Amino acid sequence: MRIFDPHIHLTSRTTDDYEAMFAAGVRAVVEPAFWLGQPRTNVGSFTDYFDSLLGWERFRAAQFGLSHHCTIALNPKEANDPRCTPILELIPGYLAKDGVVAVGEIGYDSMTTAEEKAFAAQLAMAGEHQLPALVHTPHRDKLAGTRRSLDVIRESGLDPDRVLVDHLNEMTARMVLDSGCWLGFSIYPDTKMDPRRMVLLLKKYGTERMLVNSAADWGRSDPLSTRHTGEAMLAAGFSPAQVDRVLWRNPVEFYGRDGRLELDPPPAERARRPDPALFEGNSVLRGVPA
Amino acid sequence: MSADPLSTASRRLRENPARIRDIFPAIGRNVGRSPARPGDDPQGLVHGTRDERARASLVVTLAELVTGERLAAELAALYHGGAGAERAGVLRGLSALATGSPGSLDGPVAAIGAGLHEDALRANDLRLVAAAVGAFAARHLDRHLWRHAVLKCLFTGIPLAAVAELERCADAELVRMVGDFVAERRAAGRPEPIDARRVLILPV
Numbered sequence: 001m002r003i004f005d006p007h008i009h010l011t012s013r014t015t016d017d018y019e020a021m022f023a024a025g026v027r028a029v030v031e032p033a034f035w036l037g038q039p040r041t042n043v044g045s046f047t048d049y050f051d052s053l054l055g056w057e058r059f060r061a062a063q064f065g066l067s068h069h070c071t072i073a074l075n076p077k078e079a080n081d082p083r084c085t086p087i088l089e090l091i092p093g094y095l096a097k098d099g100v101v102a103v104g105e106i107g108y109d110s111m112t113t114a115e116e117k118a119f120a121a122q123l124a125m126a127g128e129h130q131l132p133a134l135v136h137t138p139h140r141d142k143l144a145g146t147r148r149s150l151d152v153i154r155e156s157g158l159d160p161d162r163v164l165v166d167h168l169n170e171m172t173a174r175m176v177l178d179s180g181c182w183l184g185f186s187i188y189p190d191t192k193m194d195p196r197r198m199v200l201l202l203k204k205y206g207t208e209r210m211l212v213n214s215a216a217d218w219g220r221s222d223p224l225s226t227r228h229t230g231e232a233m234l235a236a237g238f239s240p241a242q243v244d245r246v247l248w249r250n251p252v253e254f255y256g257r258d259g260r261l262e263l264d265p266p267p268a269e270r271a272r273r274p275d276p277a278l279f280e281g282n283s284v285l286r287g288v289p290a
Numbered sequence: 291m292s293a294d295p296l297s298t299a300s301r302r303l304r305e306n307p308a309r310i311r312d313i314f315p316a317i318g319r320n321v322g323r324s325p326a327r328p329g330d331d332p333q334g335l336v337h338g339t340r341d342e343r344a345r346a347s348l349v350v351t352l353a354e355l356v357t358g359e360r361l362a363a364e365l366a367a368l369y370h371g372g373a374g375a376e377r378a379g380v381l382r383g384l385s386a387l388a389t390g391s392p393g394s395l396d397g398p399v400a401a402i403g404a405g406l407h408e409d410a411l412r413a414n415d416l417r418l419v420a421a422a423v424g425a426f427a428a429r430h431l432d433r434h435l436w437r438h439a440v441l442k443c444l445f446t447g448i449p450l451a452a453v454a455e456l457e458r459c460a461d462a463e464l465v466r467m468v469g470d471f472v473a474e475r476r477a478a479g480r481p482e483p484i485d486a487r488r489v490l491i492l493p494v
Binding site: 037038039041077078080081109110111112139140141142143144169170171190191193197 | 370408409411412413414434435438441442445467470471473474477478479480
């Protein structure tokens with residue numbers, strides 16, 4: 001089973017996770033820029049984070065055989081803090097870089113006017129840079145928030161085929177499918193969505209435009225939930241080709257149209273090299289086991 | 291017999307209000323940090339912890355000593371310079387002012403206080419969220435943000451007993467939001483939050 005996790009916050013994860021992901025078949029990831037547990041209070045906090053997504057974390061992932069990409073944006077929650085919003089002026093510079101495969105996560109948190117302003121402005125940036133957009137749907141008031149997100153996407157003039165709407169569930173999947181956008185589902189241990197419910201949704205809506213991710217972060221989450229979903233699909237009678245479509249080909253198609261994905265040559269096996277590469281003098285591997 | 295530590299701290303503060311910067315972070319070491327009413331609030335989210343309440347009391351004392359722009363600036367500095375427990379103390383202090391001495395919340399203090407509440411409601415630390423749904427939020431927070439704050443309590447498992455003046459402030463839009471949340475949980479085959487009933491039965 002080859003797996004592309006299209007949404008995972010690896011800066012919050014350990015090297016044990018990286019090893020387990022590689023062993024489970026994960027070979028490529030997209031790490032969306034998002035909020036941290038502790039709210040940011042200034043623009044420099046964002047630039048260091050973005051640079052880390054493009055630098056250190058990419059290097060770290062490669063050490064464990066994973067091809068790492070990211071999405072860049074001012075997230076909805078921090079769009080409410082006027083100390084953070086000036087980062088919007090610096091984001092276009094990041095969107096030109098290799099390794100940045102979309103604008104995201106953008107969208108709503110509490111559905112404020114400040115969030116809407118940043119959301120619309122960044123959808124426009126996606127259009128200007130010919131990048132897809134990753135839209136986070138709010139945890140609270142999700143139904144109303146998803147409906148309003150689709151309105152904002154429609155008003156932006158962006159091709160819905162270039163937009164992935166994430167964190168969907170039983171209440172919100174249908175309206176996103178009808179909008180022409182791509183559908184993202186975050187499989188969590190017991191909250192947003194789980195493998196059993198995901199299989200039911202795939203049976204109902206098919207495998208086209210459907211993406212499954214772990215959204216693993218600093219909270220209780222599982223970086224192997226993509227694999228668990230693939231196994232649940234097989235157990236429910238889906239074919240290996242259908243599993244491959246959801247877990248690999250769909251994310252590759254969505255994120256890969258602009259030639260920014262680097263899946264080949266596979267970075268695998270680097271972790272076993274006797275002389276690991278260094279990033280500013282640090283290899284992550286702390287030497288090779290005897 | 292030694293004096294009650296909060297009284298001692300308050301006396302020192304009255305002698306010199308600038309001491310708040312030293313007294314405020316340290317008070318937990320003197321009064322303790324456990325839930326104020328562990329019997330009916332074992333997490334300390336509804337009634338706060340002993341140190342949060344002591345800090346709230348220090349805020350009330352401070353408001354007797356300095357007012358207006360000066361008080362607003364001091365509260366903002368205590369909040370932004372503080373760790374979680376200190377921030378929660380500032381928020382509970384603002385709620386204590388809202389109920390005990392509303393006159394001190396005129397103009398700049400109310401404006402700064404609303405901004406601090408908005409900041410706390412974006413946090414993931416439950417102590418902060420719980421401290422940000424007190425009387426100040428009920429009386430001074432934007433209605434849209436207040437509804438989202440109530441929903442965030444339901445979402446994160448903070449008892450709705452922590453929400454001050456819930457019955458007075460609840461409106462049809464809040465009931466709609468909570469109803470949608472319950473429907474979403476049912477569609478997912480997950481248990482609905484017990485406290486959702488508290489909102490759904492309100493006559494709005």
